[in-house]
Amino acid sequence: EPEVTQTPSHQVTQMGQEVILRCVPISNHLYFYWYRQILGQKVEFLVSFYNNEISEKSEIFDDQFSVERPDGSNFTLKIRSTKLEDSAMYFCASSEGRFYEQYFGPGTRLTVT
Amino acid sequence: TQLLEQSPQFLSIQEGENLTVYCNSSSVFSSLQWYRQEPGEGPVLLVTVVTGGEVKKLKRLTFQFGDARKDSSLHITAAQPGDTGLYLCAGVRSGTYKYIFGTGTRLKVLA
Numbered sequence: 338e339p340e341v342t343q344t345p346s347h348q349v350t351q352m353g354q355e356v357i358l359r360c361v362p363i364s365n366h367l368y369f370y371w372y373r374q375i376l377g378q379k380v381e382f383l384v385s386f387y388n389n390e391i392s393e394k395s396e397i398f399d400d401q402f403s404v405e406r407p408d409g410s411n412f413t414l415k416i417r418s419t420k421l422e423d424s425a426m427y428f429c430a431s432s433e434g435r436f437y438e439q440y441f442g443p444g445t446r447l448t449v450t
Numbered sequence: 451t452q453l454l455e456q457s458p459q460f461l462s463i464q465e466g467e468n469l470t471v472y473c474n475s476s477s478v479f480s481s482l483q484w485y486r487q488e489p490g491e492g493p494v495l496l497v498t499v500v501t502g503g504e505v506k507k508l509k510r511l512t513f514q515f516g517d518a519r520k521d522s523s524l525h526i527t528a529a530q531p532g533d534t535g536l537y538l539c540a541g542v543r544s545g546t547y548k549y550i551f552g553t554g555t556r557l558k559v560l561a
Binding site for chain 1: 480481483485487490491492493494495498538540542547548549550551552553554
């Protein structure tokens with residue numbers, strides 16, 4: 338069964354460093370998403386991406402965040418200058434269509450020290 | 451403001467008992483999904499409900515979408531320890547494109 342994959346599973350970085358989180362969405366899906374979940378808190382929407390551009394973003398997704406689909410399979414989230422409060426699980430998801438159900442990857446645990 | 455409020459927040463029951471989890475909003479949703487999330491893992495899709503009044507069954511799990519598409523419920527019959535996890539509802543509010551998650555219900559089923 339097709340699934341969303343994410344790498345790395347755990348990333349530790351120092352405050353101020355740049356990180357890139359990688360995702361491979363399900364191959365026939367057209368919409369891609371990033372979410373974060375701070376430990377013990379709810380899943381929060383960051384951004385949705387379609388046709389090589391951002392279609393929606395939340396207030397959390399400020400200038401330090403960017404997304405890219407560098408090739409036909411990968412979807413990345415870059416955090417330019419990490420802060421302690423960026424520590425969270427980051428989930429990638431994909432869906433066939435805009436209002437279709439989303440399938441989530443296993444997540445990347447980001448720890449900023 | 452929580453757009454998707456789930457209740458109860460925590461639930462601990464004995465194996466074999468029945469339970470219902472609620473997902474409520476004052477807004478209309480195009481569709482609602484239910485997910486289950488294990489610690490340290492991503493949410494796993496259980497079901498999508500689209501039509502007001504729709505009822506879907508998945509083995510011992512019954513999902514219902516409210517007539518007005520503002521609320522949903524998940525009923526589990528004869529709960530088992532394997533049902534333990536965090537249950538999340540989520541959806542897109544009509545007129546927007548943002549996908550919103552509910553506050554979650556943490557279920558523990560004791561053997």
